[in-house]
Amino acid sequence: MALPETSKYSQGSVFNGVNPDLASERQTASFSVEKLTAWLDGGAEHTRIRRAVVEAIESDPVFSRENQYFQSQNERYEAAVRKAVHLQIKMREMGWTENGPESKYIYRALSGDFAFLLHRVFMRSIVVLGSDKQIAKWIPLATQYRVIGSYAQTELGHGTYLQGLETTAVFDITTQEFILNTPTISAMKWWPGDMGRSATHTVVFAQLYIHGKCYGVHPFIVQIRSLQDHSLCPGITAGDIGPKMSFEHTDNGYLMLQKVHVPRENMLNKFCEVQPDGTYVTRGTEKINYFPMTTVRISIISDEVIIPLMKACTIAIRYSVVRRQSKLNPGEQEAKILDYQTQQEKLLPQLAAAYAFHFINNYLQEQLDRGYKEVQRKNFDTLPELHACSSGFKAMVTQYCTSAVEVCLRACGGHGYSLLSGLPSLYTKILASCIYEGENTILLLQTARFLIKCFMAASAGQPIPPSVTYLAAVKPGKCPAKSKLDFLNPDIYIEAYQHTAVRLISSTAAKLQDIIQSGVKKYDAWNQCTVQLVQAAKAHCHYISVENFAETVEKLETKPAIQKIMKHLCDLFALHGIFSNAGLFLHDGYLSGAQMDMVTASYLDLLAVIRKDAVPLVDAFDFTDKSLNSALGSYDGQAYQRLYEWAQKSPTNKQISPAYEKYLKPLLHNTLSKL
Amino acid sequence: MALPETSKYSQGSVFNGVNPDLASERQTASFSVEKLTAWLDGGAEHTRIRRAVVEAIESDPVFSRENQYFQSQNERYEAAVRKAVHLQIKMREMGWTENGPESKYIYRALSGDFAFLLHRVFMRSIVVLGSDKQIAKWIPLATQYRVIGSYAQTELGHGTYLQGLETTAVFDITTQEFILNTPTISAMKWWPGDMGRSATHTVVFAQLYIHGKCYGVHPFIVQIRSLQDHSLCPGITAGDIGPKMSFEHTDNGYLMLQKVHVPRENMLNKFCEVQPDGTYVTRGTEKINYFPMTTVRISIISDEVIIPLMKACTIAIRYSVVRRQSKLNPGEQEAKILDYQTQQEKLLPQLAAAYAFHFINNYLQEQLDRGYKEVQRKNFDTLPELHACSSGFKAMVTQYCTSAVEVCLRACGGHGYSLLSGLPSLYTKILASCIYEGENTILLLQTARFLIKCFMAASAGQPIPPSVTYLAAVKPGKCPAKSKLDFLNPDIYIEAYQHTAVRLISSTAAKLQDIIQSGVKKYDAWNQCTVQLVQAAKAHCHYISVENFAETVEKLETKPAIQKIMKHLCDLFALHGIFSNAGLFLHDGYLSGAQMDMVTASYLDLLAVIRKDAVPLVDAFDFTDKSLNSALGSYDGQAYQRLYEWAQKSPTNKQISPAYEKYLKPLLHNTLSKL
Secondary structure, eight states: OOOOOHHHHTSSOOOOSSOHHHHHHHHTOSSOHHHHHHHHHTSHHHHHHHHHHHHHHHTSGGGOOTTGGGOOHHHHHHHHHHHHHHHHHHHHHHTOOTTSTTHHHHHHHHTTOSSOHHHHHHHHHHHHHSOHHHHHHHHHHHHTTSSOEEEEOOBSSOSSOGGGOOOEEEEETTTTEEEEEOOSGGGSEEOOTTTTTTOSEEEEEEEEEETTEEEEEEEEEEEOBOTTTOOBOTTEEEEEOOOBSSOTTSOOEEEEESSEEEEGGGBOOSSEEEOTTSOEEEOSOGGGGGHHHHHHHHHHIIIIIIHHHHHHHHHHHHHHHHOBOSOSSTTSOOOBGGGSHHHHHHHHHHHHHHHHHHHHHHHHHHHHHHHHHHHHTTOOTTHHHHHHHHHHHHHHHHHHHHHHHHHHHHHTHHHHHBGGGSHHHHHHHHHHTTTSSSOHHHHHHHHHHHHHHHHHHHHTTOOOOGGGGGGGOOOOOOOOOOSGGGGGOHHHHHHHHHHHHHHHHHHHHHHHHHHHHTTOOHHHHHHHTHHHHHHHHHHHHHHHHHHHHHHHHHTTTTOHHHHHHHHHHHHHHHHHHHHHTHHHHHTTSSSOHHHHHHHHHHHHHHHHHHHTTHHHHHHTTOOOHHHHTOSSSOTTOOHHHHHHHHHHTSGGGSSOOHHIIIIIHHHHTTOGGGO | OOOOOHHHHTSSOOOOSSOHHHHHHHHTOSSOHHHHHHHHHTSHHHHHHHHHHHHHHHTSGGGOOTTGGGOOHHHHHHHHHHHHHHHHHHHHHHTOOTTSTTHHHHHHHHTTOSSOHHHHHHHHHHHHHSOHHHHHHHHHHHHTTSSOEEEEOOBSSOSSOGGGOOOEEEEETTTTEEEEEOOSGGGSEEOOTTTTTTOSEEEEEEEEEETTEEEEEEEEEEEOBOTTTOOBOTTEEEEEOOOBSSOTTSOOEEEEESSEEEEGGGBOOSSEEEOTTSOEEEOSOGGGGGHHHHHHHHHHIIIIIIHHHHHHHHHHHHHHHHOBOSOSSTTSOOOBGGGSHHHHHHHHHHHHHHHHHHHHHHHHHHHHHHHHHHHHTTOOTTHHHHHHHHHHHHHHHHHHHHHHHHHHHHHTHHHHHBGGGSHHHHHHHHHHTTTSSSOHHHHHHHHHHHHHHHHHHHHTTOOOOGGGGGGGOOOOOOOOOOSGGGGGOHHHHHHHHHHHHHHHHHHHHHHHHHHHHTTOOHHHHHHHTHHHHHHHHHHHHHHHHHHHHHHHHHTTTTOHHHHHHHHHHHHHHHHHHHHHTHHHHHTTSSSOHHHHHHHHHHHHHHHHHHHTTHHHHHHTTOOOHHHHTOSSSOTTOOHHHHHHHHHHTSGGGSSOOHHIIIIIHHHHTTOGGGO
16 A cells, blocks of 8 residues: 555545455355344344434434543533433434334444433333332433432442442331431442432432331432432432543442431332331332342343444454454465464454354343243242343353453454554443442352252252253263264253253252351351352353354254354354363363364364354444444454544644643753753 | 541541451461561562652652542643653652662652653663664763653554564665655554654664665664754654553654655664665674563563552452451351452462562563673573563463453452542553563464474474473373372472473474374464464463472571461462363363362362461552552552542532533423523
8 A cells, every 4th residue: 555645644534445355355255244134133124223223323413422532531421411412302303212113222323322321220110119109200200301310229338238238218207208318438329320410319229217127128219409400409418439440421429318308109119118107018029129130130231241242343353354464474465363363263252252142132131021021910930040040141241241352452452452443442341241230250159049059959859940950950971072073063062061060060069068067157168169159150151152052043044144154153152162161071071181172173173164254244243333433443444544543633632732841841951950 | 437427528538547357457467568578579678778769759749640540641641741850850869870779669659650661662772772882872862861762663554573564764875874764554653652742762663775675674763853842853744642541641652754864873783784885784683673672571571560460459459358248147247358259269369470470570580681691792592582481471471460450350349440449540551561562472472482492302302491491301191199288289280280381382283293294384284273382382381480489489498487378379379270271281181170179179278378368468569558549459448438538539520510501401491492
């Protein structure tokens, strides 16, 4: 490429179509990208609607993310509020509704970079936990933004352990009010989004006291800011918790309550209520309080976790066919870095994981829909399985995808480290998903508790929930594979995963029993097994993911080209997992060392196969350049020019830094002593 | 803890001494923290000097990092320049010199947050690559900051593959000048620190052409900005590359050269020279051009990698005894989170790694000192081993420590994600170390190439360098351990690591031979083995780290209390590695599944043992609160109060956001349509 005149660099674009190194990758796709996109969307009609939403949003300058990488926390917040408010206008203009088919694509198109996300959680908690009367009062107000809501659960001193929350709500029978209070610094609400600067109301979780007796944690609607002038209400101290690794646009807040009075009707009371005389009445189970968290957990998997990984794969894989570095063979042109086995081994397993988790998300949505129907009918029997399942997958998928995005970032070398690549902001944001809505280790231990319980029940011949019936059919034995090709048979690898999960669960259950029988207290014994329990829970989720992927592939028989490439990805996902966790499969000899060599051989072979379709496989995710917001990953592959163009927009290039006159000049001119 | 009056929150500190939960941890140390600190520093006298430097720096308000988390890229840059300039004054004032004993502690005390780091690399390249005459000319100018230097090697299109650099330097015999040129966009220099806004000069690496013949990459001193007014010199285009994941304070820059004339004397010519008639003369080896990178690689391990990990461990471990969450036993007080096995398993292996790598750093410094002496004597024989060693350890240590810092961050839950914890900035900065000064995968493959070569030589009975002699003594066999206690014997685990490294190197060498013998070209065959070659190189470095740790412990016999706890950490480092890479040790049956269970049991036992000394072990790193700059990790353990105090200083709390009047008010008051 010849160097254009310098003057051209600084004006608009000098890009001439698609970089041939990227274009050539699209010539040889083994399947129709458009058909794969439609299938991933759940049908061509969904694709059409999604693209219409994306087009409407991205053509509107208010929603532009062009300057995002150059903005301060204050600027990001202001832009996010502006976008959220403008979205109301836009929705009216476009005829979109909250429950319409466009709804889920709006969020995706905005890349989450707008305010009032917690307002939606506020509304969801009222819908799930509120009485019909409460719903009738608050939901219209919230829908029309007469109030802006938040969700104040986490405290400075308590996150995962809800029973330990310290905020109190004392029922005052004389005034028919609850008096909410923050008794210690550590009881301050801390982190709730939209609370630091925006919300007028919030759902506060507090320990309910009636006549001096504690009834545990309950949700209360509390007004925190004036609807007239937005000033803080009496007894309220609130503000922003300051800078975070990401989410600069969100005003995560703190909240202190000093004897704040709230009417009796403001306790969300679908499932339990305090009557005027102080009688505490419960309808259903308090476990239902956790139900909104279950639904939130599942909803974030798609929006906050899988989409970012798909974007990261798109950026890293496109860049890896545009970047040429070093020579595979002397005398040849420098090679595309995706032609190096090590680069394939970094990126392609992450691509396979993105697909695997897209399918797991479908699986979880189905489970949730079924569970929600039961809860509506006041049948809470499916809650433990749903809770265990959503907890384990939330932990496994967020952990896996966070590592995967980091791999993508690092795989782009120095340019991946530039904010302009789009990868750092994907990473710093997805990392939070490992922490919020339940810290991952705690969640995995909840899954493990469920698994151990089910395993014991199965051993005693009792019935167990559908997702864990494999625990009842423990078969010792060895893997029957005899060649590397055998490991491309899903039955072979599914069985290996199943065997490993059962082994880890049963051996940990046995260790737990042994320790307890040796006289150690049950809780201490549990603590001594937690490292292995976490391993067991992960193995269970990994097994379900592999099996679900294989089942998805099987159902594709009417789309042979797509089925073929999906089968490769499924194999890669499964074999990568075995290769990366070899110890778990070798431990009891289920796989031999020789078989592990076959796994490795098949795994490495697959990399070279999938590499050919790598670009079409990310193109099928169908992200626009604006939504990727990446100088490296755009559709045309003009990475270097774009990096240079974007860098020039940086505020660091907008003016001569005062540092020269103040510090550099005196230093260079040796007049420092005069400073 | 009772809630102080609200008014008190917003004024100064309300801290009352050390949090008792942290204080109690210090009562039971099994060793003298002060003695351990002195030993880590290399003697009490070093500790004294270090503390004096830290005290002098931290008591000077110019060096304050108090507002660091709230500053923009422009503000960070200006502060960094101010600090670097002020440092010159400070050094004069304190009588510190560049080569004095204080020198290495100054950098540590400033936490790297000052400008002109590349100025030091600029000087080092002149010292190593320049003739005596060039050194005599440039070093005094640079020392007195009559010029500010940078080091321009990396280009937009080329990082690791130096031979592929595109910048050209054509010798013009008539004017006795080199004409430097940037022939393509991808040839633009990109990333060099201090270059975007500060430097007046830089060492440019360019392809040397004489009479149309290319002589490969050579270093040239090029002036880029006027010494009078700092304007760009003719033919120079330069600027800042914009926002990055960290290093906001550094003006990483871009540089385009359009027919820039440079006098013949500006090619650094200690090892090769262009004579006036265009004759190219070489003295020594061109490999020496890579020597500065080797020294930089080793120097960053200490400053940029191990210190940040030590800080992250300090913050996370102190916080983990202050944070109480959930109950181990019902009816008891909530437990310190460090009492949970899973939390121990997150943090204590990282602590052990910090110690392991501190000792590896000593090992590398010794190797480097020996190598440098040889190079000074024009003996380049040790360069291949030194290069392989520095490459492998740079990759292994940066990768390990980056993951470790991330573990520390996540282990602090939501509060770890706040910038105020100090952990995000440690993470985003250390992550860069995996990329700069050689991308890690490339570096590991260079180590692997050396290992394969040595293995072949050893197999052929030829002599091999000292660090790899173990490759000549391949002993097949099984691990002799019979109980979990046997795995606390360093001979047992060192042998296991050695066996595994040899197995991976030899099996990959065999695979490589097989592929080549099957008719595949050598370079393609190499590419097909790279995933396993990387594994082999890592295993080699891991083995050396374990052995070096064990040898360090052995030499501690005169300090029994310190020796005892260091032995525990060495065991933990070794067993954690086996537990986490179980597949590598089980693969050929060197360890059986039953032995792996013993490893696991010993490993988990060690966690509970080391947990008791966890706080004293991080206290011994001797970081001041100012150097940690963490609301979570301060010496007094008042994490919650400090988070609240610091949050209030955030610019997000400094003013009413214009977002209210502009967007929220019209929304809430339903006057949006009037907008």
